[in-house]
Amino acid sequence: MQGFAGKVAVVTGAGSGIGQALAIELGRSGAKLAISDVDTDGLARTEEQLKAIGAAVKADRLDVTEREAFLAYADAVNEHFGRVNQIYNNAGIGHTGDVEICDFKDIERVMDVDFWGVVNGTKAFLPHLIASGDGHVINISSVFGLFSSPGQAAYNSAKFAVRGFTEALRQEMILAGHPVGVTTVHPGGIKTAIARNATAAAGLDAEELARLFDKRVAHTSPQRAAKIILGAVRKNKARVLVGPDAKVLDLVVRLTGSGYQRLFMPMLGKLVPSPRR
Numbered sequence: 001m002q003g004f005a006g007k008v009a010v011v012t013g014a015g016s017g018i019g020q021a022l023a024i025e026l027g028r029s030g031a032k033l034a035i036s037d038v039d040t041d042g043l044a045r046t047e048e049q050l051k052a053i054g055a056a057v058k059a060d061r062l063d064v065t066e067r068e069a070f071l072a073y074a075d076a077v078n079e080h081f082g083r084v085n086q087i088y089n090n091a092g093i094g095h096t097g098d099v100e101i102c103d104f105k106d107i108e109r110v111m112d113v114d115f116w117g118v119v120n121g122t123k124a125f126l127p128h129l130i131a132s133g134d135g136h137v138i139n140i141s142s143v144f145g146l147f148s149s150p151g152q153a154a155y156n157s158a159k160f161a162v163r164g165f166t167e168a169l170r171q172e173m174i175l176a177g178h179p180v181g182v183t184t185v186h187p188g189g190i191k192t193a194i195a196r197n198a199t200a201a202a203g204l205d206a207e208e209l210a211r212l213f214d215k216r217v218a219h220t221s222p223q224r225a226a227k228i229i230l231g232a233v234r235k236n237k238a239r240v241l242v243g244p245d246a247k248v249l250d251l252v253v254r255l256t257g258s259g260y261q262r263l264f265m266p267m268l269g270k271l272v273p274s275p276r277r
């Protein structure tokens with residue numbers, strides 16, 4: 001894939017899944033990479049692969065919820081490469097559990113990583129992206145930022161918030177005449193460790209939930225997802241739906257308005273079981 005030669009790209013959560021695939025695909029296309037994760041073993045594997053293909057890479061442990069560290073990291077990346085062109089705010093976690101049984105702290109944790117992590121990354125890097133004269137913010141939401149599911153209130157909240165935040169930012173950049181593209185990404189089921197890394201409320205079997213996700217939901221490879229996302233970034237698309245499932249689900253939601261809830265509930269209720277239902 002061409003089009004990213006010489007660009008400096010930042011990828012959070014690059015030690016696994018979509019983030020790892022994005023980093024490698026960007027490296028193959030000639031980009032220089034600043035990769036980070038809390039999982040330093042996974043991050044080291046991504047760094048090795050990038051070095052093997054000859055990409056310039058800076059790898060750092062970064063927790064996206066730590067705002068001060070994120071701000072310092074943005075300056076360090078800018079200093080290291082001399083500029084920053086793109087940030088992929090990708091790091092994310094899942095949590096399953098009905099509102100009735102979720103702890104406040106579980107909902108807060110998902111918001112901290114999946115929403116505030118995106119806000120931290122966007123705001124930390126925005127001045128550098130504007131200064132580059134050729135910037136792009138790519139924020140990873142989900143199909144769960146387009147419709148809600150029983151058992152996913154925390155994740156839905158974060159992913160809807162990412163969508164709202166990113167769609168506003170795109171308009172702001174255009175109105176201000178800033179040279180920064182903005183893209184919201186809505187993946188469907190991607191074959192990654194997301195469900196295996198996720199937590200679940202008391203009374204739910206997290207392993208069984210992960211098995212169901214792997215078997216019934218995750219159909220698109222992270223490599224394919226990365227190619228689709230980068231294709232959309234090249235065209236500066238406002239929104240990209242990743243995978244055939246995402247396209248169908250988006251269409252149904254747009255055609256039915258709130259009616260999707262009645263349509264999806266029986267299927268989603270089985271996929272995301274709860275001891276209270």
Ligand SMILES: NC(=O)c1ccc[n+]([C@@H]2O[C@H](COP(=O)([O-])OP(=O)(O)OC[C@H]3O[C@@H](n4cnc5c(N)ncnc54)[C@H](O)[C@@H]3O)[C@@H](O)[C@H]2O)c1
Nearest residue numbers: 013016017018038063064091092142187189190192193194
């Ligand atoms: N896999 C899917 O089906 C799917 C669908 C829609 C959206 N997404 C989103 O895609 C993004 C990537 O997820 P994935 O599927 O590749 O999952 P993954 O679990 O394979 O990778 C996520 C990475 O984020 C890292 N991470 C978690 N918390 C972090 C923190 N506080 N700071 C820094 N790094 C942190 C993890 O260590 C991991 O390496 C997430 O935002 C996820 O919500 C995934």
